[in-house]
Amino acid sequence: MSSSVVSLAPPPHSSVHETSHSEFAHRLEALEARLSVSPAYRHEITILLVRGDLDALMAALTLAASAATMGGSAHVFFAFRATLALRRPPPARDGSLVGRMFGWMRSEGAGAFDLPRMLRDAMMTRRLRALGIPSLEELMATCAELGVRFHVCSTTMKLIGLTLDDLVDYPGLDLCGVATFVEHARESRVAMTI
Secondary structure, eight states: OOOOOOOOSOOTTOOGGGSOHHHHHHHHHHHHHHHSOOTTOOEEEEEEEOOOSHHHHHHHHHHHHHHHHTTOOEEEEEOTHHHHTTBOOOOOSOSSHHHHHHHHHHOOSTTOSOHHHHHHHHHHHHHHHHHTOOOHHHHHHHHHHHTOEEEEEHHHHHHHTOOGGGBOOOTTOEEEOHHHHHHHHHTEEEEEEO
16 A cells, blocks of 8 residues: 555635535545555465364364455464364274274374363364354365465474374465465455464
8 A cells, every 4th residue: 555645634724615526536536545455465364373272273264264255365374283283183093982092192183182172172063063063174175165275384393293294185285484474464454363
């Protein structure tokens, strides 16, 4: 947007009735230019997702899917604990309850063994299902269909020892650094951290 200031008020010592048509048209054009979206804004929404709990994941993906549904582009940057939500689930050892419990304890992904969080997420999942609200997996599939881009912090990946092969299959998933996030956030109409 332009840094010049255009006065929208009538000139001093004149009434609105004395304002010429061309002067009014000029002020209206200046107002419309100030209210229009700059072409530099390429993306509708950019979200930095750092929390890995279900409510944060659901909120971020719902916002991204909504922006994409409305015709805008959406970018979700996964960092820190949120990155673990993209980890492939560990292979099942056996189907028994004890086998599943050991799997949860070994897991470092979204279902990592954190009993209070697991209980909270289980209650939330049950409530979402009862209300007919899509699950996290369904929401991720919707985001993929809508073209929501997922970016994963390369520093976080190094820190926790993961590679792209350790992550879920998602179209458009890529590794990037903080500079890429800053570039997208600067060019977005909405940028937020969850």
